[in-house]
Amino acid sequence: MEIVVCVKPVPDAETRLRTAADGSTLDIEAVKFVLTGYDESAVEQALLLKEANPGSKVHVVSAGPPPRTEEVLRASLALGCDLATWVEMPPGVAPDPVSAARALARAVAAVPHELVLCGKNAGDDEAGVVAGALAELLGVPDYSAVLDLRWDAAASRLRFQRSTEAGVEKWEAPLPCVVALQQAWNDPRTAKLPAILKSRRLPIAKVPPEAAIPATGTTRPTKFELPPPRTGAKLIEFKTPEEAAQKLVKVLKEDAKVFP
Amino acid sequence: MTGPTLVVGELHDGALSDATKEAVSVAQSVSGKENVVGFLAGSSPRGPAAGFGRCGVARALVAEDPRLDGVAGAVVAHLVASAADSLGAELVLVGGSTFGRDLIARLGIRWNAAVATGVTSLTRTGASFEVRRPVFGGRATETRQLEGAHAAVALRPHASAAPPDSPGEVALTPVPLDGVPASFWAAKRLSVEVVSRGAGPSLTDASIIVSGGRGVRAAENFRLIDELAASLGGAVGASRAVTDAGWRPESYQVGQTGKQVSPQLYVAVGISGAVQHLMGMISSRVIVAINSDSTAPIFKVADYGIVGDLFQVVPALTQEVKRARGQ
Ligand SMILES: Cc1cc2nc3c(=O)[nH]c(=O)nc-3n(C[C@H](O)[C@H](O)[C@H](O)COP(=O)(O)OP(=O)(O)OC[C@H]3O[C@@H](n4cnc5c(N)ncnc54)[C@H](O)[C@@H]3O)c2cc1C
Numbered sequence: 001m002e003i004v005v006c007v008k009p010v011p012d013a014e015t016r017l018r019t020a021a022d023g024s025t026l027d028i029e030a031v032k033f034v035l036t037g038y039d040e041s042a043v044e045q046a047l048l049l050k051e052a053n054p055g056s057k058v059h060v061v062s063a064g065p066p067p068r069t070e071e072v073l074r075a076s077l078a079l080g081c082d083l084a085t086w087v088e089m090p091p092g093v094a095p096d097p098v099s100a101a102r103a104l105a106r107a108v109a110a111v112p113h114e115l116v117l118c119g120k121n122a123g124d125d126e127a128g129v130v131a132g133a134l135a136e137l138l139g140v141p142d143y144s145a146v147l148d149l150r151w152d153a154a155a156s157r158l159r160f161q162r163s164t165e166a167g168v169e170k171w172e173a174p175l176p177c178v179v180a181l182q183q184a185w186n187d188p189r190t191a192k193l194p195a196i197l198k199s200r201r202l203p204i205a206k207v208p209p210e211a212a213i214p215a216t217g218t219t220r221p222t223k224f225e226l227p228p229p230r231t232g233a234k235l236i237e238f239k240t241p242e243e244a245a246q247k248l249v250k251v252l253k254e255d256a257k258v259f260p
Numbered sequence: 261m262t263g264p265t266l267v268v269g270e271l272h273d274g275a276l277s278d279a280t281k282e283a284v285s286v287a288q289s290v291s292g293k294e295n296v297v298g299f300l301a302g303s304s305p306r307g308p309a310a311g312f313g314r315c316g317v318a319r320a321l322v323a324e325d326p327r328l329d330g331v332a333g334a335v336v337a338h339l340v341a342s343a344a345d346s347l348g349a350e351l352v353l354v355g356g357s358t359f360g361r362d363l364i365a366r367l368g369i370r371w372n373a374a375v376a377t378g379v380t381s382l383t384r385t386g387a388s389f390e391v392r393r394p395v396f397g398g399r400a401t402e403t404r405q406l407e408g409a410h411a412a413v414a415l416r417p418h419a420s421a422a423p424p425d426s427p428g429e430v431a432l433t434p435v436p437l438d439g440v441p442a443s444f445w446a447a448k449r450l451s452v453e454v455v456s457r458g459a460g461p462s463l464t465d466a467s468i469i470v471s472g473g474r475g476v477r478a479a480e481n482f483r484l485i486d487e488l489a490a491s492l493g494g495a496v497g498a499s500r501a502v503t504d505a506g507w508r509p510e511s512y513q514v515g516q517t518g519k520q521v522s523p524q525l526y527v528a529v530g531i532s533g534a535v536q537h538l539m540g541m542i543s544s545r546v547i548v549a550i551n552s553d554s555t556a557p558i559f560k561v562a563d564y565g566i567v568g569d570l571f572q573v574v575p576a577l578t579q580e581v582k583r584a585r586g587q
Contacts, residue, residue, distance in 0.1 A: 013516055013535050017400050026400070037516055096404075098368035098375055123516065123539070125395050125402070127377050132333065132365025141334050141444045145358045163511075164358045165272065167454040169330070173447035184517035186504055218374035222390070223403035233549055233565030241572040245580035248548065251564055253584070256546045258525040260468060260493050260585065 001056040001151060001175070002112035005046040006104050006134070007076060009033035009068035010124040017226055024221045025094065026124075033068035035075045038119025042181050044188035045149060046117050047080045053151050059111055063087035063095065063103035063209065070204060078191035078199035085111065085205045096219045097125065101133035103209045109138060110207070114175040115158070120145065120182045131180035142178040143171065149179060263350040265291040268340055269300040269312065269320075270359050276300075276311035279355025281422030283415055284315040287353045288423065290384050297321065298430065299343055301336050303329045306432055313430030315423045321347075321435045330449035333362025338440045341370040350410060351389065353382075356417035367412035374406035380419040389413070397520060398543025417464070418522075461495050463512070467524045468494030471514055471541070474501035475530020475551065475570055482507055484574045485529060491581040497521065497541075499531045515540035530570045533558025550574065 011017075012032045020027040035043065043060065050056040060076040062069045066088065073084040087103040089095065095103060108116060116138070121128035128144075135142030147168075149160040157172040163182055191199070236251070238244035253259040265287040269280045287296045298312035298320030305322040312320045323339045340363060344352055352367055354360035361377050368375040374389075380401075381392040389406045391413060406413075463469065470492065472485035482502075489496045497519070498512040514521055516536040526544035531537060533549070533556055541547070542561060549562035552569050559565045566573055581587075 011396075013539060017396060024403075026396075041517070097365075101365075101369070123397070126393075126397070126520075127375075128361050129365040129368060129375055129377060132337075132362050133368045133375075135334065136337070136366045136369040139441065141332060141447060142362070143332055143447065144362050162358075165277070167452050169452045170450040171447060172450060174443075177447075184510075186500060186510075186517060218407045219376060219404045220407060221402055222405050225401045225403075226399070227401070230561045230563075233547075233559045233562035235554075235559070235565045235567060238566070238568070241568065241576035242580070244566050244568060244573055245576040248564060248566060248577060249580050249584050252525070252546070252548070256525075256563065258468075258546045 001049065001053050002114045003046045003049060003056055003058045003117065004108050004111065004113040004115070005042050005058060005060050005076070005081070005117045006108070006130065007035055007039040007043065007060060007062050007072050007119075008100070008122045009062070009064060009072040010036055010122050012036070013123070019224045019226060023223060025224050033071065035072040037123040038121060038181060038184060040188050041184045042117045042119045043076050043079055043081065044185050045181055045183055047189070049115070049149070049151060053153065057082045059083040059085065059113075061085045061087070061104055061107045063089060063100050063107070065089045065091045065093050073204055074199045074202075075191065077202050078196045079189060080195070083205070084202070085207060087207045087209050089209050097127040097129035098133050098218065101130045101137060104130065105134055105137035106210060107207045108134065113138070116176075116178040118178065118180045120180050128180070131178050135178035138176075138178065140176045140178060141173065142180065143173060144180040145182045146179050147183050149181070149183070263348040264295045264297050265351040265353055266297050266299050266340065266344050266347060266349045267317070268336070268352060268354045268360070268363060269298055269309065270355060270357055271302060271308055275308055277355060277357065278422055279357050279360065279415070279417055281315055282418070282420045283353045283355045284312070284317060285423045286382055286415060286420050287351070288316065290382055290389070291351065294318070297347060297349070299340060301328045301339055309432055310430060313428040314425050316426055316428050317430055318428070320430050320432055322432050323435050323437060325437055327445060330452070331445070332447065333359050334366060335440050335444050337363050337366030337370055338444070339435060339437065341367060342439055343435050344371055344410070352412045354414050356415045356419070360414040364412045364414040371410050371412065372408065373410035373412035374408050375412045376404060376406060377414040378416045379413050380416050382413055382415075394543055397516065397539030398522060399539070463495045463497055463514070463519050463521060466495035466521070468492045469497050469514075469521055469523045469525070470494055470527040470529065471497035471499065471531060472502060472529050473499040473531030474505075476502065476507070479507035484570070488527070488529070488574055488578045488581070491578045491585070491587065492525075494523070494525070499537050528558050528562070529574060531558055532556045533561060
């Protein structure tokens, strides 16, 4: 199976968030960008499918500025992806999800793609838009909130579950399609040192983005706000657990007003 | 931009979902009551579409076909894009759900719309719209300007209230089903298993959540968490330490790789407060921590804390909650 997996570099979870000088975006000075969250799980899913279906190839694709985009592509190669394509955007460009999908679609359309995997959403903007927009551009169906994805070679069908508001749905679907994964492996594989070293020398195909796409797309960030720092918990003083319970119920009722 | 706002409906238990009603109320406040048009697709949408009338919507479009039950958002997106074009709509609004997000993503291309999902507030700014939405697991909020002639927005669940029920009537107009690529009908939904969640609400819907962590020590002790949640009428969550240990299935996990929740009240029991856990619950309105270690990072983000042994505090708290609620 020809598998394409789309990834996005996002700030490491431990990043201390700060607003940039212009007040409209995250200050990315000194921020470490990594392959993480649902995208890391999507790479894991792609590699599991490849292992279960001999002869498959995994092609990782990302759209964004240097150096972070190249870094997540190399990290994906080190994990075992076979090929990588980078839609190289100028430094400082932060495409909105629809523009990112337009950029990715150029790269994906140019390579063999039967199954395109995306994470449910990126851990930074949490839009969850790229998979659907990409599918529309490729002219194929897409399925979101997917868990437990398998390829049934005999029937030529993907079999998977979707975790939606209705409950857990069982589905089957033919290829080609785009799948947005809700699956989040708690223990995705990690790259071994020799693979990391080798990934530094592997080729990455570069594709220029379409010139017509505006730097931020059709949505423009105007403000990035952090909540006032939490001042720390008001600790309940007590001698017995019963007293702690009574005092807590009282503050939840009278101060916080969240008691049901 | 001017023109009507199309609110795309979704069903829950055979009636318009709460998320849909929330979208109607936002549409009414940004566009005016008379400029809101409903949309509903399904095998027999006419009955439930009457729900639009009870929200004060006078007109709705319906796409009726047995195949429309349990299709992915892609199919509906094609119908909605055509409907929005023929109405001359400027805005498509949908509730905060999986379906809503899928639909909006497609409209970004199909209808050339500026799109935003997970939106907590939508306002008109001159000829365009401005949205606010939480990002980074609720650790920050961004404001975006939506540019161009079309906007498509999926709201965040519970960010607005549904309009009051009124006895209004809605006029229904059928829309044709053409233009959907044949391949979009090829997938099959084989079954839907409604997740058994006991009597309580689901994790992402709940306005109160009690989560347990490694401090609970064993699967059988999780009963303490269940009981406290039940006394509060809330849902049960867990840290990854708990799902990794197999004390609870992964569907309970709150955090970066689990569910993102923002209830009115989040009670963290025996949870240290690792950043990956915080990413799933930091936007909760009020956070309570119960932990024996006064230096646990969870106390930095909690509003109220009890430094104590959960095995003593939690049963006492359950009793007290029951007493206070007259149970
Ligand atoms: C990529 C990645 C993704 C992750 N995603 C998630 C995620 O989605 N969700 C998540 O939760 N974690 C996630 N984690 C894991 C996270 O880093 C922590 O390891 C995890 O949250 C710890 O769970 P815990 O707080 O239950 O356990 P611990 O950190 O072990 O804390 C247990 C707490 O219980 C307290 N305690 C012990 N006994 C008692 C007692 N008798 N009474 C009261 N308190 C007691 C202790 O003082 C301690 O603070 C992720 C990690 C990585 C690397």
